Amino acid sequence: MSNEPTNGSLFETIRPVVVLVSICMVASVLLGVVHNLTDPIAQANAQAKAHEIYASLVPSAKDFVEVECSVEGCTAALEARDAAGDVVAYVIVAESKGYGGQVPIAVAFAPKGTVKAITAMSNDETPGLGTKIANESYIGQYVGKPAQALTADDVDLISGATISSKAALAAFDIAVEAYEEVH
Numbered sequence: 001m002s003n004e005p006t007n008g009s010l011f012e013t014i015r016p017v018v019v020l021v022s023i024c025m026v027a028s029v030l031l032g033v034v035h036n037l038t039d040p041i042a043q044a045n046a047q048a049k050a051h052e053i054y055a056s057l058v059p060s061a062k063d064f065v066e067v068e069c070s071v072e073g074c075t076a077a078l079e080a081r082d083a084a085g086d087v088v089a090y091v092i093v094a095e096s097k098g099y100g101g102q103v104p105i106a107v108a109f110a111p112k113g114t115v116k117a118i119t120a121m122s123n124d125e126t127p128g129l130g131t132k133i134a135n136e137s138y139i140g141q142y143v144g145k146p147a148q149a150l151t152a153d154d155v156d157l158i159s160g161a162t163i164s165s166k167a168a169l170a171a172f173d174i175a176v177e178a179y180e181e182v183h
Contacts, residue, residue: 050093054078057108057117058089067182073174075104077182089116090183094174098167100124103133105168107175111183113147120168130164138165142172147180149173 054064061080069077069092076093089111095104101124108116120134132138141155150169157165 050076053106053119053121054080054091057091057106057119060088064091069178069182071174071178071181073171074178076106077178079182080108087111090179092175092178092182093121094171094178096167096170096174098123098125099130099161099163100126103164103167103171105139105171105175107142107172107179109147109175109179109183113179113183115142115145115147118142118172125164126161129158130161132158132161133164133168139168147176149176 051064055061058080060082062083063081063085064078065081067077067079071094073096074092074094076091078091079087080089080091082088090109091106092109093104093106095102097103103123103125104121105118106121107118110116118139120139123131123133125131125133138156138158142150145154150172152166152169155165155169157169
């Protein structure tokens with residue numbers, strides 16, 4: 001008697017592999033189709049959310065026109081224009097590394113260089129601690145400041161969340177640099 005496998009046992013060994021590879025291929029194709037169908041909807045929702053944030057920063061703006069910006073950390077730079085097409089503000093979205101990931105903020109600068117409005121955007125900082133950067137008591141202290149880089153001595157950092165509040169401060173400084181480039 002030989003220990004050599006027979007053709008039947010070889011088929012029985014390969015069959016599960018073929019079935020598993022086939023299932024993976026079908027699942028991959030289906031995932032690709034679903035992604036192609038849902039991606040435009042997800043992008044449209046993200047654009048609508050971004051426009052909502054811009055409009056909350058500059059309610060008088062009728063249009064937001066994207067402008068080129070080469071500053072690292074700046075994810076969007078826009079001119080906020082009124083109905084006549086005049087620039088009423090510059091909206092800069094910038095981010096910096098925090099404790100739980102990127103800390104994005106959106107800043108509206110008046111054409112003459114002061115902060116009109118600012119908001120901390122969605123982030124992955126520690127809930128109840130690092131997310132306090134979105135509280136008016138922290139983020140509101142930037143409003144009215146001139147468009148110039150700030151240090152930790154210029155703002156009150158959040159006790160227990162210094163990494164997050166320093167990240168917001170660094171994102172603000174990136175936004176200032178981007179404003180200086182685009183205005």
